Amino acid sequence: MDVIVVKDYESLSTQACRMVSGQVQSKANSVLGLATGGTPEGMYQALIEEYAAGNLSFQETRTFNLDEYIGLPTDHSLSYHSYMYKQLFNHIDIPPENIHLPDGNASDLQAECKKYEAFIHEAGGIDLQILGLGHNGHIGFNEPETSFASRTHIIELDNETREANARFFEQKEDVPKRAITMGIETILSARKVLVLVSSADKAEAVKDMVCREITSAFPATVLQKHPAVTVLVDEKAALRLPQERITRYE
Numbered sequence: 001m002d003v004i005v006v007k008d009y010e011s012l013s014t015q016a017c018r019m020v021s022g023q024v025q026s027k028a029n030s031v032l033g034l035a036t037g038g039t040p041e042g043m044y045q046a047l048i049e050e051y052a053a054g055n056l057s058f059q060e061t062r063t064f065n066l067d068e069y070i071g072l073p074t075d076h077s078l079s080y081h082s083y084m085y086k087q088l089f090n091h092i093d094i095p096p097e098n099i100h101l102p103d104g105n106a107s108d109l110q111a112e113c114k115k116y117e118a119f120i121h122e123a124g125g126i127d128l129q130i131l132g133l134g135h136n137g138h139i140g141f142n143e144p145e146t147s148f149a150s151r152t153h154i155i156e157l158d159n160e161t162r163e164a165n166a167r168f169f170e171q172k173e174d175v176p177k178r179a180i181t182m183g184i185e186t187i188l189s190a191r192k193v194l195v196l197v198s199s200a201d202k203a204e205a206v207k208d209m210v211c212r213e214i215t216s217a218f219p220a221t222v223l224q225k226h227p228a229v230t231v232l233v234d235e236k237a238a239l240r241l242p243q244e245r246i247t248r249y250e
């Protein structure tokens with residue numbers, strides 16, 4: 001695990017953009033695994049700017065999102081589908097057929113999970129997976145005690161996760177109770193993983209992800225097993241990290 005500490009959210013977004021751009025520039029038909037949440041918004045904005053400046057094209061890039069709520073209409077403003085079009089896809093040249101998100105309204109959700117895995121497989125697997133980190137250690141929507149062998153599956157969201165995501169909804173009751181998420185094994189199958197974490201309220205979670213023994217009680221610890229993980233954090237999120245676990249400051 002490479003742990004890179006940058007000054008603030010702006011530098012985090014710029015650095016993350018640099019890594020994703022590097023991936024797409026070195027392999028035009030890269031398969032990207034994408035995340036939602038507040039943290040990657042700055043990175044998406046920076047990628048749009050790179051695209052607008054003519055430095056980057058997504059014509060051949062294929063994307064797979066980590067997760068989607070179950071039961072929110074696809075065009076609901078808070079679906080992850082809407083998030084991705086608003087934050088990135090509407091502003092770049094990616095062909096619509098190259099974009100994949102799990103369908104949280106599929107009539108047969110189990111079949112949808114299988115189909116999603118098959119699409120990832122057919123695309124040749126994920127080259128670079130972007131991840132955020134939940135306070136309880138979730139990656140994607142893999143809540144504590146999710147099997148490390150899981151593939152794309154349906155998950156009941158933890159109370160804490162619904163509370164954290166309630167800030168986007170009018171009231172907590174409106175946050176869906178279930179989601180479809182790539183499984184932990186799906187995430188571990190990506191060739192490279194980039195974890196983005198910003199702000200002091202995640203400092204404890206960052207320390208656990210990097211230092212705690214690998215345990216399904218804190219799913220992000222499983223990333224310690226992956227051979228090519230970069231953890232990119234700002235100074236606030238790095239506050240509780242022991243010095244010796246930090247690879248470098250940029």
Ligand SMILES: N[C@@H]1[C@@H](O)[C@H](O)[C@@H](COP(=O)(O)O)O[C@@H]1O
Pocket residue numbers: 035036037038039040066067131132133134139140141161165
């Ligand atoms: N399903 C998403 C995760 O993929 C994301 O990583 C996490 C952290 O989000 P934020 O970046 O807003 O803290 O929140 C959500 O629960």
